[in-house]
Amino acid sequence: MNKRNLYFVCLLSVLTLLVLLSGCGKRTYKDGVYTGKSSVDDSGAWGEVTITIEGGRIAGCRFITLQKDGTVKGEEYGKVNGAISNQDFYNKAQLAVRAMSQYAQTLSETGDLRSVDAISGATIAYNQFIEAVEDATIKATGR
Numbered sequence: 001m002n003k004r005n006l007y008f009v010c011l012l013s014v015l016t017l018l019v020l021l022s023g024c025g026k027r028t029y030k031d032g033v034y035t036g037k038s039s040v041d042d043s044g045a046w047g048e049v050t051i052t053i054e055g056g057r058i059a060g061c062r063f064i065t066l067q068k069d070g071t072v073k074g075e076e077y078g079k080v081n082g083a084i085s086n087q088d089f090y091n092k093a094q095l096a097v098r099a100m101s102q103y104a105q106t107l108s109e110t111g112d113l114r115s116v117d118a119i120s121g122a123t124i125a126y127n128q129f130i131e132a133v134e135d136a137t138i139k140a141t142g143r
Contacts, residue, residue: 028056029137029141030053030141030142032052033051033053035050035136035139036048036136036138037135038132039131041124041128043067043068044068045066046065046128047063047064047128047132048063048065048132049061049063049129058107058112061104061133063101063129063132064100065096065100073093075094077093077094077097095119096122096124099122099125100122102119103119103126113134116129
């Protein structure tokens, strides 16, 4: 093979590689609404996400976590028998509740799971969120 042909083959190889890599990391999904769940954590709690796909991309997200008994973690999360018995625990629990909304909002705004950062003090909810979104997006790809 002469130098000119070798140059052409190398150039063609580089262009092919660039074309192949340009599609990496970009997923397109089937339009619709999909639900995903995380695995259960050590306390028996889990996360559930509902994503809306429009135009092949994530356009909306709702995320909740549920306690072992199926109760949604919300305003009452961190209370004992309806009362705040430990203010620090309640504050941490409510931080996690607020973080859940932020995780969902960020994903809704960006459509990109990689843009959702963990919030300090709410990493269990973050891990549940990531796992639940991955479950939902697998369903949205039709696999």
